[in-house]
Amino acid sequence: MRGATHAKWAAGAVAVAVAAAGCGGGSGGGDGSGVVRSSWGDPQNPLEPANTNEVQGGKVLDMIFRGLKRYDPKTGEAKDMLAESIESKDSRNFTVKIKDGWTFGNGEAVTAKSFVDAWNYGAHLRNNQKNAYFFAYIEGYDKVHPEKGDATAETLSGLKVVDGRTFTVRLTQKFSTWPETLGYPAFAPLPKAFFDDRAGWLAKPVGNGPYAVRSYRKGSTMELRKWDGYKGEDKARNGGVDLNVYTDNNTAYTDLMAGNLDLVDDVPAAQLKNVRSDLGDRYINTPAGIIQTLAFPFYDRAWTKPGAEKVRRGLAMAIDREQITETIFRKTRTPAKDWTSPVLGEDGGYSDSVCGDACRYDPEQARKLVREGGGIPGGTLKISYNADTGSHKEWVDAVCNSINRALGNDRSCTGNPIGTFADFRSRASRQKLDGAWRAGWQMDYPLIQNFLEPNYFTDAPSNDGKYSDERFDKLVNEANAETDTVKAVGKFQDAEKILAEDMPAIPLWYQNGSAGYSDRVSDVALNQFSVPVYEQIKVD
Amino acid sequence: MGRYVIRRLLQMIPVFFGATLLIFLMVHVMGDPVAGLCGDRRCDPATAARLKREFGLDKPVWQQYATYMGNVFTGDFGTAFNGQKVTELMASAFPVTIRLTLVAVAFEIVIGITLGVLTGLRRGRPVDTTVLLLTLVVISVPTFVTGLLLQLLLGVEWNVIKPSVSPRATVDELLVPGLVLASVSLAYVTRLTRTSIAENRRADYVRTAVAKGLPRRRVITRHLLRNSLIPVVTFIGTDVGALMGGAIVTERIFNIHGVGYQLYQGILRQSTQTVVGFVTVLVLVFLAANLVVDLLYAVLDPRIRYA
Numbered sequence: 001m002r003g004a005t006h007a008k009w010a011a012g013a014v015a016v017a018v019a020a021a022g023c024g025g026g027s028g029g030g031d032g033s034g035v036v037r038s039s040w041g042d043p044q045n046p047l048e049p050a051n052t053n054e055v056q057g058g059k060v061l062d063m064i065f066r067g068l069k070r071y072d073p074k075t076g077e078a079k080d081m082l083a084e085s086i087e088s089k090d091s092r093n094f095t096v097k098i099k100d101g102w103t104f105g106n107g108e109a110v111t112a113k114s115f116v117d118a119w120n121y122g123a124h125l126r127n128n129q130k131n132a133y134f135f136a137y138i139e140g141y142d143k144v145h146p147e148k149g150d151a152t153a154e155t156l157s158g159l160k161v162v163d164g165r166t167f168t169v170r171l172t173q174k175f176s177t178w179p180e181t182l183g184y185p186a187f188a189p190l191p192k193a194f195f196d197d198r199a200g201w202l203a204k205p206v207g208n209g210p211y212a213v214r215s216y217r218k219g220s221t222m223e224l225r226k227w228d229g230y231k232g233e234d235k236a237r238n239g240g241v242d243l244n245v246y247t248d249n250n251t252a253y254t255d256l257m258a259g260n261l262d263l264v265d266d267v268p269a270a271q272l273k274n275v276r277s278d279l280g281d282r283y284i285n286t287p288a289g290i291i292q293t294l295a296f297p298f299y300d301r302a303w304t305k306p307g308a309e310k311v312r313r314g315l316a317m318a319i320d321r322e323q324i325t326e327t328i329f330r331k332t333r334t335p336a337k338d339w340t341s342p343v344l345g346e347d348g349g350y351s352d353s354v355c356g357d358a359c360r361y362d363p364e365q366a367r368k369l370v371r372e373g374g375g376i377p378g379g380t381l382k383i384s385y386n387a388d389t390g391s392h393k394e395w396v397d398a399v400c401n402s403i404n405r406a407l408g409n410d411r412s413c414t415g416n417p418i419g420t421f422a423d424f425r426s427r428a429s430r431q432k433l434d435g436a437w438r439a440g441w442q443m444d445y446p447l448i449q450n451f452l453e454p455n456y457f458t459d460a461p462s463n464d465g466k467y468s469d470e471r472f473d474k475l476v477n478e479a480n481a482e483t484d485t486v487k488a489v490g491k492f493q494d495a496e497k498i499l500a501e502d503m504p505a506i507p508l509w510y511q512n513g514s515a516g517y518s519d520r521v522s523d524v525a526l527n528q529f530s531v532p533v534y535e536q537i538k539v540d
Numbered sequence: 541m542g543r544y545v546i547r548r549l550l551q552m553i554p555v556f557f558g559a560t561l562l563i564f565l566m567v568h569v570m571g572d573p574v575a576g577l578c579g580d581r582r583c584d585p586a587t588a589a590r591l592k593r594e595f596g597l598d599k600p601v602w603q604q605y606a607t608y609m610g611n612v613f614t615g616d617f618g619t620a621f622n623g624q625k626v627t628e629l630m631a632s633a634f635p636v637t638i639r640l641t642l643v644a645v646a647f648e649i650v651i652g653i654t655l656g657v658l659t660g661l662r663r664g665r666p667v668d669t670t671v672l673l674l675t676l677v678v679i680s681v682p683t684f685v686t687g688l689l690l691q692l693l694l695g696v697e698w699n700v701i702k703p704s705v706s707p708r709a710t711v712d713e714l715l716v717p718g719l720v721l722a723s724v725s726l727a728y729v730t731r732l733t734r735t736s737i738a739e740n741r742r743a744d745y746v747r748t749a750v751a752k753g754l755p756r757r758r759v760i761t762r763h764l765l766r767n768s769l770i771p772v773v774t775f776i777g778t779d780v781g782a783l784m785g786g787a788i789v790t791e792r793i794f795n796i797h798g799v800g801y802q803l804y805q806g807i808l809r810q811s812t813q814t815v816v817g818f819v820t821v822l823v824l825v826f827l828a829a830n831l832v833v834d835l836l837y838a839v840l841d842p843r844i845r846y847a
Contacts, residue, residue: 254691
């Protein structure tokens with residue numbers, strides 16, 4: 001997922017202007033009482049559940065849909081929402097029973113068929129759904145979504161409707177924690193109205209969540225209002241939410257200061273300096289399930305030869321994470337200590353000791369290890385990043401400075417900007433990058449499996465560096481087959497220890513979600529996906 | 541006159557094709573846009589291949605261009621990556637930007653020409669020097685600084701305006717952004733008018749008019765101003781196109797959902813269809829504005845005749 005963008009010049013100018021004008025807080029406007037006015041960005045894809053893979057569209061889905069499970073905004077635990085029970089004896093065949101009495105905003109009942117149809121739609125190649133891979137564990141996925149050529153089946157053979165409220169799922173392999181993945185919006189049910197008139201539905205989406213869409217002007221505003229027919233416990237505590245699209249998060253911040261906006265869920269980098277004095281405790285900075293790493297090309301011989309792991313380990317020790325997160329990110333990122341995220345919690349598999357010394361700044365040891373490993377291949381480490389969004393240049397330069405200083409050589413590391421994000425991603429995914437590159441991972445669901453398997457399993461979809469290790473793969477497979485959750489997590493952690501030895505990617509830092517809000521609203525929080533928990537917000 | 545217009549219209553055809561081809565190629569060399577659609581992860585290859593086929597990205601460039609142009613002539617500007625028709629985007633963006641441009645041009649004409657006449661007639665006096673200095677300041681300060689400063693002062697400090705423009709973007713909301721957008725051109729208009737007026741004041745026909753005993757007001761408006769405005773009209777005419785395309789900075793500062801916003805988003809997401817479509821229309825606007833300017837010459841200056 002991609003964060004919002006900052007224009008550096010504008011940000012700098014705002015900082016200057018704010019300093020000059022001595023920015024003061026505005027008083028909250030009283031119009032439209034009970035409605036939260038929140039900043040928004042234009043969703044990148046059509047607002048279908050299985051097609052939304054970024055935060056802006058995710059915000060809307062989180063308000064208008066409820067799935068079988070929902071992640072507790074505080075603990076991240078997957079709790080039953082529409083699911084009455086999800087049972088399995090063998091971790092492979094699941095029987096899902098849904099609660100009675102739930103309906104969509106248009107009056108249609110939410111049935112087993114609503115789920116099965118939605119999942120079949122999401123998985124089918126024809127529908128171009130970007131989250132189709134979520135259904136890859138369900139049997140028959142290779143028929144409806146083959147790697148090459150056209151689909152040979154219309155529906156997933158692993159899904160069967162038993163009766164109005166029950167359906168069964170058969171997976172391609174054992175996957176004990178599979179039910180816990182079902183809190184992701186891609187698994188939301190869809191009403192019949194969607195299949196009858198997709199264009200009409202997209203113009204004004206109808207779901208089964210605590211809010212209903214009242215009006216939607218694509219690219220500029222969406223008005224959501226509390227839906228009185230909502231069946232869940234987590235009813236909205238405000239009258240509604242108005243989402244307004246901002247091209248530049250600096251403008252949104254200015255609007256917050258002027259009292260025209262209640263919630264900005266992306267505080268611009270240039271404002272982080274003054275955000276405490278501007279907002280006081282109305283600024284929140286909480287961990288999100290995002291980790292940033294430096295990935296290495298294992299398709300390049302120079303990085304797989306014996307000793308290269310020492311070089312990578314040395315480089316990991318040459319990065320002063322504390323200083324960079326403090327000066328550049330102003331503590332909106334936390335130095336990483338493993339390959340997952342603190343939002344998982346200790347029970348979920350997070351550990352602050354897996355990476356150990358390798359993630360601690362130690363220039364002497366770094367120099368020694370790099371020398372022992374035969375030096376940086378080619379003499380210089382190139383770190384590729386996209387220059388168009390996310391102000392990556394600052395931190396890449398800082399990381400390189402840190403490495404150069406630690407190794408005592410000004411040519412050890414250099415940044416390699418690539419013009420656009422799309423071009424950067426296209427090169428990374430086609431193994432066209434040499435040297436290291438910035439890699440980011442935003443979790444799909446709060447499971448340790450989701451941090452490890454897609455990134456480091458042999459030929460996994462996001463394993464751009466083509467890292468491969470038999471021991472790691474074996475442990476991941478064993479962990480997935482493990483029916484006991486605690487044991488499964490333990491196996492994943494064992495697998496993570498192999499990463500600590502091999503250092504296929506250097507952990508940099510965990511990204512936080514940040515938000516600021518006006519004095520008109522209270523009880524504002526961000527969930528682990530850095531999406532505001534809108535239904536809990538109270539408007540004074 | 542008619543033949544002149546036809547000749548000019550015919551000249552537009554190669555310019556139009558050249559400009560669109562250039563933009564098309566420029567967007568193309570930015571690389572594969574589909575890879576950017578899946579965030580920091582790899583798009584699943586089957587879906588990526590289907591998307592490419594759907595947007596025609598699997599074909600050679602010349603073929604993509606030919607298909608695109610063919611569609612444009614039937615009024616189909618393609619679909620952006622978020623599933624919206626580009627024509628739909630245009631219908632929401634252009635009215636806003638046109639309003640903003642008109643506000644800006646109105647400022648240029650009213651303030652710019654007034655100040656120009658005033659200073660041109662009072663050359664060397666304190667008024668002249670003051671305005672000259674002010675224009676120098678405006679020209680040298682970049683638009684985004686003026687914009688952000690005004691936004692903070694008027695919007696946050698004094699609470700006179702809202703810092704951002706609502707999606708409806710009514711004319712009164714666009715006054716401040718329009719002034720910001722116009723500021724630099726406004727200074728140029730002032731200076732152009734001033735020089736032109738000062739020069740023509742000593743022209744023979746003005747002296748004749750004064751000698752004939754015409755009232756001062758009539759000398760200035762009918763004789764002096766009409767002739768002095770020719771370079772100014774050229775400038776404003778070409779500026780219309782520049783303002784529409786250049787509104788990208790102002791629109792960003794004030795969160796105006798116009799052409800600049802769509803272009804910015806289009807470039808960021810590498811949506812060829814959006815970028816080429818909007819630029820094509822901007823090219824047409826630019827060409828049309830130039831033609832209108834040339835035709836206006838004949839109206840303003842009876843000595844100019846087109847054959």
